[in-house]
Amino acid sequence: METVEAMTSTMADKSETQQPPVVPLDALLNVRVARVSTVAFFVVSQLKRQIELLSASGAQVTVVTGGGSEMASLEAIPGINCVTIDIPRSISPWRDLLALLRLYLFFRRGHIDIAHSTTPKAGLLTAIAAFLAGVPIRLHTFTGQPWVNMKGVRRSLIRGGDRLIGKLNTRCYADSEGQRQFLVEQGIIDDKQLFVIGAGSLAGVDGERFNPARFSNEELIATRQTLDIPENAPVILFVGRITADKGVHELLEAFREIKARQSRAHLVFVGRFDSDSGIKGEICQDKIDSIRDTHIVGHTECPEAYMAIADILCLPSYREGFGTVVIEAAAMEVPTVGSDIYGLADAVVNGETGILVPPRDSAALARAMSILLADEEQRVKMGCAARQRSRMLFDANLINGQLIEEYGNFFCSVGKP
Numbered sequence: 001m002e003t004v005e006a007m008t009s010t011m012a013d014k015s016e017t018q019q020p021p022v023v024p025l026d027a028l029l030n031v032r033v034a035r036v037s038t039v040a041f042f043v044v045s046q047l048k049r050q051i052e053l054l055s056a057s058g059a060q061v062t063v064v065t066g067g068g069s070e071m072a073s074l075e076a077i078p079g080i081n082c083v084t085i086d087i088p089r090s091i092s093p094w095r096d097l098l099a100l101l102r103l104y105l106f107f108r109r110g111h112i113d114i115a116h117s118t119t120p121k122a123g124l125l126t127a128i129a130a131f132l133a134g135v136p137i138r139l140h141t142f143t144g145q146p147w148v149n150m151k152g153v154r155r156s157l158i159r160g161g162d163r164l165i166g167k168l169n170t171r172c173y174a175d176s177e178g179q180r181q182f183l184v185e186q187g188i189i190d191d192k193q194l195f196v197i198g199a200g201s202l203a204g205v206d207g208e209r210f211n212p213a214r215f216s217n218e219e220l221i222a223t224r225q226t227l228d229i230p231e232n233a234p235v236i237l238f239v240g241r242i243t244a245d246k247g248v249h250e251l252l253e254a255f256r257e258i259k260a261r262q263s264r265a266h267l268v269f270v271g272r273f274d275s276d277s278g279i280k281g282e283i284c285q286d287k288i289d290s291i292r293d294t295h296i297v298g299h300t301e302c303p304e305a306y307m308a309i310a311d312i313l314c315l316p317s318y319r320e321g322f323g324t325v326v327i328e329a330a331a332m333e334v335p336t337v338g339s340d341i342y343g344l345a346d347a348v349v350n351g352e353t354g355i356l357v358p359p360r361d362s363a364a365l366a367r368a369m370s371i372l373l374a375d376e377e378q379r380v381k382m383g384c385a386a387r388q389r390s391r392m393l394f395d396a397n398l399i400n401g402q403l404i405e406e407y408g409n410f411f412c413s414v415g416k417p
Helices: 004-017 040-056 071-075 093-110 120-133 152-168 177-185 217-227 248-260 285-289 324-331 362-374 376-393 396-414
Strands: 032-036 060-065 081-084 114-118 137-142 171-174 235-239 266-270 294-298 312-315 336-339 354-357
Touching: 032 040, 032 093, 040 060, 040 071, 040 114, 040 396, 060 071, 060 093, 071 081, 093 120, 114 120, 114 396, 120 137, 120 152, 137 152, 137 396, 171 177, 235 248, 235 324, 248 362, 285 294, 312 324, 312 362, 324 336, 324 376, 336 362, 354 362, 362 376
Parallel strands: 032 060, 032 114, 060 081, 114 137, 137 171, 235 266, 235 312, 266 294, 312 336, 336 354
Antiparallel strands: none
16 A cells, blocks of 8 residues: 555645646736635635635635525625525526526626636536626536436436536536546546646645644643533544435444444534435434434534544545545544545545545444544554645645636636637
8 A cells, every 4th residue: 555655745746747837926916706606605614715815816706605694704705795696506497597697697797707616506507607608717616426326317417517517617627536537437528628726625724724733632621521522532523514425324323333332432513414415314413312422513613623622534425526624634633434435535545544435334434433443543643644644735825826826827828808
Protein backbone atom coordinates (compact mmCIF):
# COMPACT_ATOMS: atom_id res chain seq x y z
CA MET A 1 0.00 0.00 0.00
CA GLU A 2 1.28 3.45 -0.92
CA THR A 3 2.34 5.47 2.11
CA VAL A 4 0.78 8.79 2.99
CA GLU A 5 4.12 10.54 2.38
CA ALA A 6 4.51 9.00 -1.08
CA MET A 7 0.90 9.69 -2.04
CA THR A 8 0.91 13.30 -0.89
CA SER A 9 4.25 13.91 -2.62
CA THR A 10 2.90 12.47 -5.86
CA MET A 11 -0.34 14.45 -5.65
CA ALA A 12 1.50 17.66 -4.77
CA ASP A 13 3.80 17.22 -7.75
CA LYS A 14 0.81 16.54 -10.00
CA SER A 15 -0.98 19.60 -8.68
CA GLU A 16 2.05 21.78 -9.34
CA THR A 17 2.35 20.63 -12.94
CA GLN A 18 -1.32 21.41 -13.55
CA GLN A 19 -1.20 24.94 -12.11
CA PRO A 20 -2.67 27.50 -14.53
CA PRO A 21 -0.61 30.57 -15.47
CA VAL A 22 -0.48 33.36 -12.94
CA VAL A 23 -3.41 35.73 -13.44
CA PRO A 24 -3.09 39.52 -12.96
CA LEU A 25 -4.42 40.65 -9.60
CA ASP A 26 -7.13 42.74 -11.24
CA ALA A 27 -8.25 39.98 -13.65
CA LEU A 28 -11.64 39.71 -11.88
CA LEU A 29 -12.08 43.40 -11.17
CA ASN A 30 -15.76 44.23 -11.73
CA VAL A 31 -16.42 40.82 -13.34
CA ARG A 32 -20.05 39.94 -12.59
CA VAL A 33 -20.19 36.45 -11.05
CA ALA A 34 -23.36 34.57 -10.11
CA ARG A 35 -23.02 31.57 -7.78
CA VAL A 36 -26.22 29.51 -7.89
CA SER A 37 -27.23 26.73 -5.50
CA THR A 38 -30.55 25.15 -4.58
CA VAL A 39 -30.50 25.98 -0.88
CA ALA A 40 -28.82 28.66 1.21
CA PHE A 41 -27.63 26.10 3.75
CA PHE A 42 -25.34 24.51 1.14
CA VAL A 43 -23.76 27.87 0.31
CA VAL A 44 -23.17 28.78 3.94
CA SER A 45 -21.76 25.41 4.94
CA GLN A 46 -19.66 24.74 1.83
CA LEU A 47 -18.95 27.92 -0.15
CA LYS A 48 -18.95 30.90 2.20
CA ARG A 49 -15.16 31.25 2.40
CA GLN A 50 -14.79 30.81 -1.37
CA ILE A 51 -17.35 33.52 -2.05
CA GLU A 52 -15.60 35.86 0.40
CA LEU A 53 -12.32 35.41 -1.47
CA LEU A 54 -14.01 35.94 -4.84
CA SER A 55 -15.44 39.20 -3.61
CA ALA A 56 -12.07 40.22 -2.18
CA SER A 57 -10.49 39.57 -5.59
CA GLY A 58 -12.59 42.34 -7.09
CA ALA A 59 -15.46 40.32 -8.57
CA GLN A 60 -19.04 41.55 -8.22
CA VAL A 61 -20.56 38.43 -6.68
CA THR A 62 -24.25 37.64 -6.48
CA VAL A 63 -25.41 34.52 -4.63
CA VAL A 64 -28.63 33.07 -6.04
CA THR A 65 -30.34 30.50 -3.85
CA GLY A 66 -33.53 29.56 -2.08
CA GLY A 67 -34.50 31.44 1.05
CA GLY A 68 -34.10 30.26 4.61
CA SER A 69 -32.65 31.20 7.95
CA GLU A 70 -29.12 30.97 6.51
CA MET A 71 -29.72 33.94 4.20
CA ALA A 72 -28.74 36.28 7.04
CA SER A 73 -25.24 34.74 7.09
CA LEU A 74 -24.90 35.25 3.34
CA GLU A 75 -26.16 38.82 3.42
CA ALA A 76 -23.56 39.60 6.09
CA ILE A 77 -20.66 38.83 3.72
CA PRO A 78 -19.16 42.21 2.73
CA GLY A 79 -19.50 43.21 -0.90
CA ILE A 80 -21.89 40.52 -2.17
CA ASN A 81 -25.50 40.62 -3.28
CA CYS A 82 -28.11 37.95 -2.55
CA VAL A 83 -31.06 37.02 -4.75
CA THR A 84 -33.72 34.59 -3.57
CA ILE A 85 -35.16 32.25 -6.21
CA ASP A 86 -37.16 29.20 -5.23
CA ILE A 87 -35.40 26.19 -6.80
CA PRO A 88 -37.12 22.95 -5.73
CA ARG A 89 -34.92 19.94 -5.06
CA SER A 90 -37.48 17.45 -6.33
CA ILE A 91 -39.15 17.41 -9.76
CA SER A 92 -41.88 20.06 -9.74
CA PRO A 93 -42.81 21.17 -13.28
CA TRP A 94 -44.56 24.45 -12.47
CA ARG A 95 -42.04 25.61 -9.84
CA ASP A 96 -39.16 24.47 -12.06
CA LEU A 97 -40.50 26.49 -14.98
CA LEU A 98 -40.96 29.56 -12.80
CA ALA A 99 -37.43 29.21 -11.42
CA LEU A 100 -36.07 28.84 -14.96
CA LEU A 101 -37.80 32.04 -16.07
CA ARG A 102 -36.59 33.98 -13.04
CA LEU A 103 -33.01 32.77 -13.56
CA TYR A 104 -33.13 33.74 -17.24
CA LEU A 105 -34.36 37.23 -16.43
CA PHE A 106 -31.77 37.63 -13.70
CA PHE A 107 -28.90 36.66 -16.03
CA ARG A 108 -30.15 38.95 -18.82
CA ARG A 109 -30.85 41.98 -16.66
CA GLY A 110 -27.73 41.55 -14.56
CA HIS A 111 -25.40 41.15 -17.57
CA ILE A 112 -23.72 38.27 -15.77
CA ASP A 113 -20.24 37.34 -17.03
CA ILE A 114 -19.76 34.06 -15.15
CA ALA A 115 -22.57 31.78 -13.94
CA HIS A 116 -21.33 28.96 -11.69
CA SER A 117 -23.80 26.45 -10.27
CA THR A 118 -23.62 23.70 -7.70
CA THR A 119 -26.20 21.11 -6.56
CA PRO A 120 -28.14 19.07 -9.16
CA LYS A 121 -31.37 20.99 -9.74
CA ALA A 122 -29.71 24.40 -9.61
CA GLY A 123 -27.15 23.05 -12.07
CA LEU A 124 -29.77 22.00 -14.62
CA LEU A 125 -31.88 25.16 -14.45
CA THR A 126 -28.82 27.42 -14.44
CA ALA A 127 -27.32 25.63 -17.45
CA ILE A 128 -30.50 26.19 -19.49
CA ALA A 129 -31.17 29.74 -18.33
CA ALA A 130 -27.56 30.92 -18.67
CA PHE A 131 -27.27 29.38 -22.15
CA LEU A 132 -30.46 31.05 -23.34
CA ALA A 133 -29.46 34.36 -21.74
CA GLY A 134 -26.11 34.33 -23.51
CA VAL A 135 -23.90 34.25 -20.39
CA PRO A 136 -20.39 33.89 -21.88
CA ILE A 137 -18.87 31.67 -19.17
CA ARG A 138 -21.11 28.93 -17.80
CA LEU A 139 -19.67 26.61 -15.16
CA HIS A 140 -21.00 23.79 -12.98
CA THR A 141 -19.46 21.72 -10.20
CA PHE A 142 -20.80 18.18 -9.78
CA THR A 143 -20.98 17.21 -6.12
CA GLY A 144 -22.59 13.76 -6.33
CA GLN A 145 -25.21 12.02 -8.44
CA PRO A 146 -28.56 11.31 -6.75
CA TRP A 147 -29.60 9.09 -9.71
CA VAL A 148 -26.96 6.50 -8.80
CA ASN A 149 -29.32 4.81 -6.34
CA MET A 150 -32.52 5.40 -8.31
CA LYS A 151 -34.40 3.26 -10.83
CA GLY A 152 -36.84 3.70 -13.67
CA VAL A 153 -38.07 6.91 -15.23
CA ARG A 154 -36.92 9.13 -12.37
CA ARG A 155 -33.34 7.86 -12.73
CA SER A 156 -33.44 8.45 -16.49
CA LEU A 157 -34.77 12.00 -16.10
CA ILE A 158 -32.22 13.08 -13.50
CA ARG A 159 -29.37 11.33 -15.30
CA GLY A 160 -30.42 13.07 -18.51
CA GLY A 161 -30.36 16.35 -16.63
CA ASP A 162 -26.70 15.80 -15.76
CA ARG A 163 -25.92 15.11 -19.42
CA LEU A 164 -27.64 18.35 -20.42
CA ILE A 165 -25.60 20.23 -17.82
CA GLY A 166 -22.46 18.90 -19.48
CA LYS A 167 -23.60 19.91 -22.97
CA LEU A 168 -24.77 23.45 -22.19
CA ASN A 169 -21.94 24.63 -19.96
CA THR A 170 -18.61 26.07 -21.04
CA ARG A 171 -16.78 23.83 -18.59
CA CYS A 172 -17.68 21.54 -15.70
CA TYR A 173 -15.85 20.38 -12.61
CA ALA A 174 -16.00 17.32 -10.38
CA ASP A 175 -14.97 17.65 -6.76
CA SER A 176 -12.89 14.44 -6.92
CA GLU A 177 -10.96 12.47 -9.50
CA GLY A 178 -13.05 9.39 -8.73
CA GLN A 179 -16.25 11.28 -9.53
CA ARG A 180 -14.71 12.66 -12.73
CA GLN A 181 -13.84 9.17 -13.93
CA PHE A 182 -17.31 7.89 -13.03
CA LEU A 183 -19.09 10.63 -14.98
CA VAL A 184 -16.89 10.08 -18.03
CA GLU A 185 -17.34 6.30 -17.92
CA GLN A 186 -21.11 6.73 -17.59
CA GLY A 187 -21.17 8.86 -20.74
CA ILE A 188 -22.47 11.90 -18.86
CA ILE A 189 -19.78 14.27 -20.11
CA ASP A 190 -16.71 14.23 -22.32
CA ASP A 191 -13.42 13.94 -20.44
CA LYS A 192 -12.09 17.04 -22.22
CA GLN A 193 -14.81 19.16 -20.64
CA LEU A 194 -14.64 17.87 -17.05
CA PHE A 195 -11.89 18.92 -14.66
CA VAL A 196 -10.87 18.75 -11.00
CA ILE A 197 -9.52 21.81 -9.21
CA GLY A 198 -6.25 20.91 -7.50
CA ALA A 199 -6.40 17.62 -5.64
CA GLY A 200 -10.18 17.84 -5.32
CA SER A 201 -12.89 18.98 -2.88
CA LEU A 202 -15.45 21.73 -3.37
CA ALA A 203 -13.75 24.56 -1.52
CA GLY A 204 -11.01 22.98 0.59
CA VAL A 205 -10.68 23.25 4.36
CA ASP A 206 -10.20 26.38 6.43
CA GLY A 207 -7.06 25.39 8.34
CA GLU A 208 -7.52 28.07 11.00
CA ARG A 209 -11.09 27.04 11.72
CA PHE A 210 -10.54 23.27 11.61
CA ASN A 211 -7.59 23.10 13.97
CA PRO A 212 -7.60 20.95 17.13
CA ALA A 213 -5.34 23.47 18.86
CA ARG A 214 -8.26 25.93 18.90
CA PHE A 215 -10.01 23.99 21.67
CA SER A 216 -8.82 23.94 25.24
CA ASN A 217 -9.21 20.92 27.48
CA GLU A 218 -11.87 22.80 29.42
CA GLU A 219 -13.84 23.37 26.22
CA LEU A 220 -13.61 19.70 25.29
CA ILE A 221 -14.91 18.68 28.70
CA ALA A 222 -17.73 21.23 28.46
CA THR A 223 -18.83 19.90 25.07
CA ARG A 224 -18.95 16.37 26.44
CA GLN A 225 -20.92 17.56 29.44
CA THR A 226 -23.56 19.20 27.26
CA LEU A 227 -24.17 15.77 25.71
CA ASP A 228 -23.75 13.87 28.99
CA ILE A 229 -20.82 11.88 27.58
CA PRO A 230 -18.27 10.66 30.19
CA GLU A 231 -14.81 12.18 29.86
CA ASN A 232 -13.05 8.98 28.78
CA ALA A 233 -15.79 7.44 26.65
CA PRO A 234 -14.87 7.09 22.94
CA VAL A 235 -16.97 9.15 20.52
CA ILE A 236 -18.11 8.17 17.04
CA LEU A 237 -19.28 11.17 15.03
CA PHE A 238 -21.60 11.49 12.05
CA VAL A 239 -21.83 14.87 10.30
CA GLY A 240 -24.23 15.45 7.43
CA ARG A 241 -27.83 15.05 6.33
CA ILE A 242 -29.51 12.41 8.47
CA THR A 243 -30.99 10.37 5.66
CA ALA A 244 -30.88 6.88 4.21
CA ASP A 245 -28.47 7.59 1.35
CA LYS A 246 -25.87 8.73 3.88
CA GLY A 247 -25.86 5.17 5.24
CA VAL A 248 -27.53 6.08 8.53
CA HIS A 249 -29.51 2.81 8.67
CA GLU A 250 -26.27 0.82 8.43
CA LEU A 251 -24.55 3.09 10.95
CA LEU A 252 -27.31 2.50 13.50
CA GLU A 253 -27.20 -1.26 12.95
CA ALA A 254 -23.42 -1.25 13.32
CA PHE A 255 -23.55 0.85 16.48
CA ARG A 256 -26.23 -1.40 17.95
CA GLU A 257 -23.86 -4.33 17.38
CA ILE A 258 -20.98 -2.44 18.99
CA LYS A 259 -23.07 -1.65 22.07
CA ALA A 260 -24.10 -5.31 22.31
CA ARG A 261 -20.42 -6.03 22.97
CA GLN A 262 -20.55 -3.75 26.02
CA SER A 263 -18.63 -0.93 24.35
CA ARG A 264 -18.53 2.41 26.17
CA ALA A 265 -18.68 4.30 22.86
CA HIS A 266 -21.16 7.09 22.20
CA LEU A 267 -22.56 8.03 18.78
CA VAL A 268 -23.18 11.72 17.99
CA PHE A 269 -25.24 12.96 15.03
CA VAL A 270 -24.55 16.48 13.80
CA GLY A 271 -26.91 17.55 11.03
CA ARG A 272 -30.52 17.85 9.98
CA PHE A 273 -33.07 15.16 9.30
CA ASP A 274 -33.66 15.13 5.56
CA SER A 275 -37.11 14.00 4.45
CA ASP A 276 -36.78 15.60 1.02
CA SER A 277 -33.89 13.55 -0.36
CA GLY A 278 -36.06 11.35 -2.57
CA ILE A 279 -34.62 8.20 -1.03
CA LYS A 280 -36.90 5.57 0.48
CA GLY A 281 -36.49 4.64 4.13
CA GLU A 282 -36.62 7.99 5.86
CA ILE A 283 -34.75 8.14 9.16
CA CYS A 284 -36.90 9.04 12.17
CA GLN A 285 -35.59 10.36 15.44
CA ASP A 286 -37.23 7.56 17.41
CA LYS A 287 -35.04 4.99 15.65
CA ILE A 288 -31.91 6.81 16.83
CA ASP A 289 -33.24 7.42 20.33
CA SER A 290 -34.04 3.72 20.73
CA ILE A 291 -30.31 2.92 20.88
CA ARG A 292 -28.57 3.88 24.09
CA ASP A 293 -25.68 6.38 24.10
CA THR A 294 -26.78 8.12 20.92
CA HIS A 295 -27.04 11.90 20.73
CA ILE A 296 -28.64 14.23 18.17
CA VAL A 297 -27.14 17.70 18.03
CA GLY A 298 -28.98 18.95 14.95
CA HIS A 299 -27.60 21.66 12.71
CA THR A 300 -24.70 23.69 14.03
CA GLU A 301 -22.44 26.31 12.50
CA CYS A 302 -19.57 24.90 14.55
CA PRO A 303 -19.25 21.16 13.69
CA GLU A 304 -15.56 21.39 14.53
CA ALA A 305 -16.47 21.61 18.22
CA TYR A 306 -17.83 18.06 17.99
CA MET A 307 -14.97 16.88 15.78
CA ALA A 308 -12.68 18.05 18.59
CA ILE A 309 -14.14 15.42 20.95
CA ALA A 310 -14.50 12.69 18.31
CA ASP A 311 -12.31 9.61 18.01
CA ILE A 312 -13.78 8.43 14.69
CA LEU A 313 -15.82 10.07 11.95
CA CYS A 314 -18.21 7.62 10.32
CA LEU A 315 -19.63 8.31 6.86
CA PRO A 316 -21.11 5.14 5.31
CA SER A 317 -22.71 6.93 2.32
CA TYR A 318 -24.14 5.22 -0.73
CA ARG A 319 -22.97 8.13 -2.91
CA GLU A 320 -20.64 11.02 -2.30
CA GLY A 321 -19.03 13.45 -4.71
CA PHE A 322 -16.08 13.92 -2.40
CA GLY A 323 -16.98 14.09 1.27
CA THR A 324 -15.89 17.52 2.48
CA VAL A 325 -16.66 16.56 6.05
CA VAL A 326 -13.95 13.87 5.81
CA ILE A 327 -11.14 16.36 5.14
CA GLU A 328 -12.58 18.74 7.73
CA ALA A 329 -12.44 15.96 10.32
CA ALA A 330 -9.00 15.02 9.01
CA ALA A 331 -7.80 18.55 9.70
CA MET A 332 -9.03 17.98 13.27
CA GLU A 333 -6.90 14.76 13.46
CA VAL A 334 -9.95 12.49 13.27
CA PRO A 335 -9.71 9.37 11.05
CA THR A 336 -12.71 8.24 9.03
CA VAL A 337 -14.52 4.95 8.61
CA GLY A 338 -16.49 5.25 5.40
CA SER A 339 -17.87 3.51 2.34
CA ASP A 340 -15.52 2.38 -0.41
CA ILE A 341 -17.18 4.45 -3.12
CA TYR A 342 -15.93 7.07 -5.56
CA GLY A 343 -15.54 10.37 -3.80
CA LEU A 344 -14.83 8.92 -0.37
CA ALA A 345 -12.02 6.84 -1.85
CA ASP A 346 -10.47 10.17 -2.86
CA ALA A 347 -10.93 11.73 0.58
CA VAL A 348 -9.70 8.70 2.59
CA VAL A 349 -6.44 6.80 2.03
CA ASN A 350 -7.58 3.33 3.06
CA GLY A 351 -5.43 1.97 5.87
CA GLU A 352 -3.55 5.25 6.26
CA THR A 353 -6.03 8.03 7.13
CA GLY A 354 -9.02 5.78 7.79
CA ILE A 355 -10.74 2.55 6.81
CA LEU A 356 -13.06 2.00 3.84
CA VAL A 357 -15.68 -0.76 3.86
CA PRO A 358 -18.22 -1.98 1.29
CA PRO A 359 -21.34 0.24 1.15
CA ARG A 360 -24.56 -1.00 2.78
CA ASP A 361 -22.60 -3.52 4.89
CA SER A 362 -23.35 -2.85 8.56
CA ALA A 363 -21.29 -5.85 9.75
CA ALA A 364 -18.16 -4.61 7.96
CA LEU A 365 -18.83 -1.15 9.32
CA ALA A 366 -19.06 -2.47 12.87
CA ARG A 367 -15.80 -4.41 12.46
CA ALA A 368 -13.91 -1.39 11.15
CA MET A 369 -15.12 0.89 13.94
CA SER A 370 -14.36 -1.77 16.53
CA ILE A 371 -10.80 -2.08 15.24
CA LEU A 372 -10.15 1.63 15.74
CA LEU A 373 -11.99 1.81 19.04
CA ALA A 374 -9.81 -0.98 20.38
CA ASP A 375 -6.49 0.37 19.09
CA GLU A 376 -5.82 3.89 20.29
CA GLU A 377 -2.29 3.94 18.86
CA GLN A 378 -3.48 3.13 15.36
CA ARG A 379 -6.34 5.61 15.68
CA VAL A 380 -3.99 8.43 16.68
CA LYS A 381 -1.52 7.52 13.93
CA MET A 382 -4.27 7.64 11.31
CA GLY A 383 -5.52 10.94 12.69
CA CYS A 384 -2.07 12.54 12.42
CA ALA A 385 -1.65 11.25 8.85
CA ALA A 386 -5.11 12.55 7.98
CA ARG A 387 -4.29 16.04 9.25
CA GLN A 388 -1.00 16.12 7.36
CA ARG A 389 -2.71 15.14 4.11
CA SER A 390 -5.57 17.57 4.63
CA ARG A 391 -3.22 20.49 5.21
CA MET A 392 -0.97 19.62 2.27
CA LEU A 393 -3.60 18.95 -0.40
CA PHE A 394 -6.87 20.55 0.64
CA ASP A 395 -6.10 23.87 2.28
CA ALA A 396 -8.90 26.30 1.44
CA ASN A 397 -6.53 29.06 0.38
CA LEU A 398 -4.89 26.69 -2.11
CA ILE A 399 -8.14 25.31 -3.59
CA ASN A 400 -9.95 28.64 -3.70
CA GLY A 401 -6.90 30.39 -5.13
CA GLN A 402 -6.78 27.84 -7.93
CA LEU A 403 -10.47 28.40 -8.66
CA ILE A 404 -10.02 32.16 -8.80
CA GLU A 405 -7.10 31.66 -11.22
CA GLU A 406 -9.38 29.45 -13.28
CA TYR A 407 -11.99 32.21 -13.40
CA GLY A 408 -9.36 34.76 -14.39
CA ASN A 409 -7.87 32.60 -17.14
CA PHE A 410 -11.31 31.86 -18.54
CA PHE A 411 -12.33 35.48 -18.48
CA CYS A 412 -9.08 36.64 -20.09
CA SER A 413 -9.55 34.08 -22.90
CA VAL A 414 -13.23 34.84 -23.53
CA GLY A 415 -13.10 38.54 -22.89
CA LYS A 416 -15.77 40.91 -21.66
CA PRO A 417 -18.77 40.98 -24.03
